[in-house]
Amino acid sequence: xxxNARIYxxxxxxxxxxxxxxxxxxxxxxxxxxxxxxREVMKEMGMSTGTIYKPLGxxxxxxxLEKAFEVLDPExxxxxxxxxIRAIYGRVIRDIxxxxxxxxxxxxxxxxxxxxxxxxxxxxxxxxxEEHKYASDIKLFFYTIPSNKxxxxxxTEVQTLKPELITAYx
Numbered sequence: 001x002x003x004n005a006r007i008y009x010x011x012x013x014x015x016x017x018x019x020x021x022x023x024x025x026x027x028x029x030x031x032x033x034x035x036x037x038x039r040e041v042m043k044e045m046g047m048s049t050g051t052i053y054k055p056l057g058x059x060x061x062x063x064x065l066e067k068a069f070e071v072l073d074p075e076x077x078x079x080x081x082x083x084x085i086r087a088i089y090g091r092v093i094r095d096i097x098x099x100x101x102x103x104x105x106x107x108x109x110x111x112x113x114x115x116x117x118x119x120x121x122x123x124x125x126x127x128x129x130e131e132h133k134y135a136s137d138i139k140l141f142f143y144t145i146p147s148n149k150x151x152x153x154x155x156t157e158v159q160t161l162k163p164e165l166i167t168a169y170x
Contacts, residue, residue, distance in 0.1 A: 008069050011081065015061040022084040023061055024052050026068040026077065033071055041067070 031041045039049045045063045056064075068077045097105055 008065075008074065008078075011078070012062050012065055014085075015065055016058040017085065017088065018061055018065075018081060019084050019088060020052070020056055022080060023056055023064045025080065026064055026072070027052050030067055030071045 027038065027041060031038045034041065042049050042051060045067055047060060047063065051060060052064075065077070093108070097108060100108060
């Protein structure tokens with residue numbers, strides 16, 4: 001069998017940038033695919049079971065990625081890597097925009113739209129997106145409180161919910 005990890009060596013160079021969440025997911029998928037316990041898989045890679053629950057160094061990430069390319073479908077691994085990097089990239093840009101001055105934000109957004117995942121034409125739309133996101137987060141948090149959930153259901157969604165669903169909250 002051809003060693004898939006060597007074929008994808010140029011991807012492994014970026015291991016340090018991949019998230020710990022991606023590594024955990026890959027280890028769990030490897031264990032599932034091989035029909036082994038998490039402990040067995042980690043032992044085969046020369047790591048303790050608790051390693052994936054701690055901040056991982058580049059060597060540990062490379063070992064996990066090499067094993068993932070050997071055991072899992074390489075295309076599946078590549079997609080997971082792509083989505084992980086895309087999420088990290090988006091968070092970095094948003095964090096930079098949070099602290100940058102308006103002129104800098106405009107410059108970043110102009111260049112971000114050239115290479116970015118989602119298009120943001122100008123700073124006003126960025127602010128609108130951020131305000132909407134913040135409002136949505138607060139609303140979701142607010143309505144996780146049971147007493148608020150009932151008042152929300154009764155005030156805004158009575159028309160759309162079936163009567164038996166409303167009585168379930170009473």
